[in-house]
Amino acid sequence: MTSLAENLGVTKGTVVSALKRLVGEGLLDHERYGTPSLTEAGRERALSIYRRHEHLTFLFTGLLGIPRPKGEEIACTIEHDLDEESEGRLLLLTDFLAQGFRDGADWAVALRRRLGDVAALPRPLAMLEPGKEGFVMRVTAEGPLRKKLLELGFVPGKKVLFRKPSPLGDPLELELLGTRLSLRRSEAATVWVCPTEGGCSPCVP
Amino acid sequence: MATKVIALAGNPNTGKTSLFNALTGSRQKVGNWPGVTVERKEGRLSLDGREVSVVDLPGIYSVGASSVDEQIASDYLLAERPDLVLVVVDASNLERSLYLVVQLREMGLPLALALNMEDVASAQGVRIDAAALEERLGAAVVPTVACRGKGVAELRRRLPSLLGDLPSSEPLSVPYGPHLSPSLKRLSDLTAELAPLLGVSPELAAIRLAEGDGEALAALERVKNRWMIDRRLADERERVEGLLGYDLQTALIERRWAFVSALAAQVVRRDLLLGGRPALSDRIDRIVTHRLLGLPLFLAVSWGLFRATFFLGDPIAGRLVGAFVRFGRFLEALLERGSAPELLSRFVTDGLISGVGAVVVFFPHIFLLFAFIALLEDSGYMARGAFVMDRIMRMLGLHGKSFMPLLMGFGCNVPSIMATRILERPRDRMITLLILPFVSCSARLPIFLLFAGTFFGARAGTVIFSLYLLGLVVAVVAAKVLGGTLFAGESSQFVMELPPYHRPRPAVVLRGAWERGSLFLRKAGSFIFLSVLAVWFLASFPPGVEYASAESWIGRIGRSTAGLFAPAGFGFWQASVALLFGFLAKEVVVGALGTLFAAEGVGLAQVLPRYFSPLSAYAFMVMALLYVPCAAVVAAFRGETNSWKWTFFMILYTSFVAWTLAVAVYQIGRLSGIGFP
Known part of the structure; x- marks a missing residue:
């Protein structure tokens, strides 16, 4: 509990109330004084959040060439405000761009150049x-x-x-x-x- | 029972040769692989009283057909099916070496690993769990330090059992993962007809098709369901591309590498405190490939090598020849005292003795040159030399390593022809071999000195220099033309490893030198000897004629071919005969002219102007520079290419080039009015 609070940089009280909310939603198993562990539903939810985070980070850093800490920060900021549909669309865009970049399609090369990010260009x-x-x-x-x-x-x-x-x-x-x-x-x-x-x-x- | 065969395989620079030497000692045969200029070594090994043959395969990184070396190795492994493939792997860099091992295990070949350079690995803090590797690969693993003979006894102890009961030759199956496996399965459904053509299972045939193996794709031409396979291949390529974002070939090889890396990670323990390449190697590298120092240093080393070879070699060769001449005189005197017929004593001295002398005279140079080359190769510097010189040599369509043989050519073409062995790729080697005869060796200098001195006086130096330059220009043009025509199909690659430096070992150096020297004596000796005898015979017969006179056979040949040289300005029989004698050794042309014109009663300097104008003298020098090099070069060339076809081609094309240029010089000079007496 203490280490969680430390890692996240919040107070212990915040952690306790957050855990309570997760248990209430059936995402977390948490017995008193025990180590909290994810339920099956919780695991799935966590994975989807993680996937969304990874995809967005890839979009901002890998594809758009925004330097890593900054790009990751942006991903962290907006991933919470994404609904299912807009997330899906962003993922499709990411895939499409990645494909183009891998194939070295003309438009992808042109896009990269336009983005002006010289450092990360393949x-x-x-x-x-x-x-x-x-x-x-x-x-x-x-x-x-x-x-x-x-x-x-x-x-x-x-x-x-x-x-x-x-x-x-x-x-x-x-x-x-x-x-x-x-x-x-x-x-x-x-x-x-x-x-x-x-x-x-x-x-x- | 047939002799068991062990094939020795492995990456370059893994100490394969050291292990081969340690196993077979001096019982080796050096030759070529059939049809190509790639060295083949075979040795014998006695195991518990049983003779076993060991074949050294070219050093390769993978099997397949992406270079001639690989082609040779995979052809041999699949067609000859050796009883055991002993793979030499570099323990200090296991991951790199394991790719080949995994490929060979996929082919289902019975394998054993010599985990070589184990001492270097421990010094770098690398520990390999040999038992675990043995289990994962299903192949015996023996740690060795071949250059010091460590582990060789253990290897010998285990070999008989490995050869006896077939070790697990169940092919290893590499997990190609959920994306590729279905594709490979669908492909292997169609390869039943193709597989036997490649000598592999349908599954492996599918893998080789997918990885774009040239041989497998070529064999497709010969199967009936080719169109089905083609379509399936196209489909699967598209599918994989869609799934992974890159092509089937890349995906397959990437998966194999992933398997190799995982395997290496499981058995290698690294002590992070020790580590990496020795710092000394890097420090040497910083100097020898330095931006400014690198090139001058290499040129200096090459020049030093050239000077040393001839500085040390010439006196030894001179003494050898002197000894033969003295021995000849001694025999002559002996024969005269025994009142033997004159023809016999001439045969013994001019024929036999000078024949043997013509062979051994090359030995000191070849021995020295190869000692130096072995020194450079063993230390790791040769690769850096090629690295530094490649830019320049590439302008000629050649490889960086071609520089050394070409430079040596100015001393003598014979050792330099043998020095082309340092070139791994047959294409680079053949082109270098074919242009080498144009490089003006020191034996041509006496001809130039005689003619230029007689006809050009103060400008002799310039004239001689122009001839050297002409030789080089012709060589460069020939390299360009050959590279663009006969060898157009093969692309020139420069993928080369830069191995870490290490101290050269005297045994390796001397062994290398001795091997080449004796190889020359064996392979070229008889040809040179017979050529000398043949020319002697032609000059002395029919019985009773003056040696090399117009009535002798050689004189008759000279008379009948003289017309051929009329357009070049020297259409008299003495010139043809002198050129024929030049086949023995180019400097003999001078002596032959002396003999031929002896009847005129005055020195050559007075006689020559009666026959030659300055222009035709120059044309004659051009001819002497470029036409068929001496018998020793032809013999060495034949020894290296292992092909009479190429040897005859070389003789014909050099003669043609020489004649054309000599005629061109004479005719252009005549028409433009230069140099008429």
């Missing part, structure tokens, strides 16, 4: 700054090179570090899965990453 690995890392999003190479890159570990979600270019600017030295690799710039341009600094996290379904 980009070819060759466009990362030396010393920076990113999560692999997709490989656009074709044929044997594509398979080779994928099998070397350039699959969605893996973290790759661009160490530095060769003295003449090409090829590039990378680090992936504990190995230093050398790729030509043209090859590295087919690996799309999203920079970790832009607040991107691996998004593998």
Whole structure:
């Protein structure tokens, strides 16, 4: 009880009355002095809230490129005021945008540019700054090179570090899965990453 | 009972070669995989008195057909079905190595793992639960430190039982997850006809189709229900794309990697206090790939290597030749005293002795060069050299590693042809091999010195420089043309690992040098020897003729081919014969001319202007620069490509290029009125 209050930054009284309300709605099991635990209905409700939170955070930070603490804050603020229908519509929009961004659709690229958020733009690995890392999003190479890159570990979600270019600017030295690799710039341009600094996290379904 | 076969597989830089050496000792055969310029090593191993054959597969990251190395490995594994595949994995980087292991287990091959470089792993605070790994993979796991022989005895102890009763060869099934499994199931319903063509189960055939394996897709052409599979594939691709947001191939390989990562996480314990790559390696790297220092440093190292090879090699080779000459004289005197016929004594000295001499003369250079190359490769610097040079070499359509052989070519084409072994991809290797003969080796210099000195006086230096430059230009153009025509289909890749540095081991260096040196003697020796004998024979017969005179067979060949060189300005038989002699070694052209014109009674400097104009002299030098390199190069080329077809192609195309350019020089010069006497 005390730790809950501390974590949430509210008084103990607030926690007690909130718990009482949850028990009253049948979402929480709470015996005196025991640890509160969620009922089946409570779990479902909690999950749907969590999902909504995740989706909104993804929309604001991942897609619209608002830096993480701020984007999360916005998500936290509006998620309480969303009714079923508007939530559903927002989720659909999020999905649609995400799909477009993943596929690198023309409109998505244009949208990103318009949004002016340079930091979080997925980009070819060759466009990362030396010393920076990113999560692999997709490989656009074709044929044997594509398979080779994928099998070397350039699959969605893996973290790759661009160490530095060769003295003449090409090829590039990378680090992936504990190995230093050398790729030509043209090859590295087919690996799309999203920079970790832009607040991107691996998004593998 | 047939000899059991162990195939040795693994990623590059995992110490596979060390383990191969530790297992087989000196009982090795080095050759090529059929039809390609990729090295194949096979060794023998005695287990409890039973002979076992060990085949070293190319170092690969995955099986499939996305490069020739992979193709060789997967063809071998599926077609030959070795009794055991011993996979060498890097214990300090297990996750990376396990991808290949999981792929091989999916194929249902009987597997054992050598958990190599276990010492490096412990130093980095990585501990691997070998027993757990053994259980999860269904394959024996033995920790080793192959370069110090640690764990090899244990490996040998376990091998007989692994070879005897077939270890679990039930294929491992990777959980491809709820999104992919239904797709794979539906695909495998259609692959019953395709699977036997690939030598795999229908399930695996479906997986290989889904992951976009080139071989599987190619085999599709040969099945009757191709259109059904094609349509199903298209459907499943669309479905997965819709579900996951990326394509089937990516999804499948991503799932396999996820499985590999999870497996690695289950068996690897990391001590976070120790950790990561050794700091020294990074510090070295900061210097050798430094933005400003990197390139000059590499050029300096290459130049040093070049100088050292010839600085140390020349005197040794000179002494070897001297010894042979003395031995020849000694024999000659002996034969004369025994009043043997003159022809016999000439045969022994000019034929046999100089034939053997022509072979061994290359040994010191090859040995030294490969000692240095092994030094660079073993230390990890070679990869950095390629990293630094690639930008420049790519302009020629070549790989960064091609620089070293090309530079060596200026000393002698023979060791540099062998040095192309450092190139892994057959395409890069073939192009480098085919343009190397145009690089002007030191044996061509005496010809240039003679002609340029005789005809161009003060401008001799400029003329010689222009020839070197011409050789390079022709090489560059040839590289471009070959890359765009004969090798157009294959894309050039530069995916290369930059391994951590480590101290080179003398045993590895000396072994590498000795292997190449003896390989040259065995593979090229007989050809060079026979060429020397053949030329001697042509010059000395029919019996009774003056050596290499117009009446000898070689003289007759010269007379009948002289007309061919008339458009180049040197259409007399002596020039043709000298060029024929040049096949032995290019500097022999000078000696041959001396012999041929001896009848005129004056020195070459006086004789040559009677036959050549400055223009035709230049055309002759162009011819000498570019035409078929010497017998030793041809022999080395044939040894490296393992193909007479390519060797004949090389001989014909270099001759054609040489003749065309010589004629072009002469005709253009004549028509524009330059250089007429």
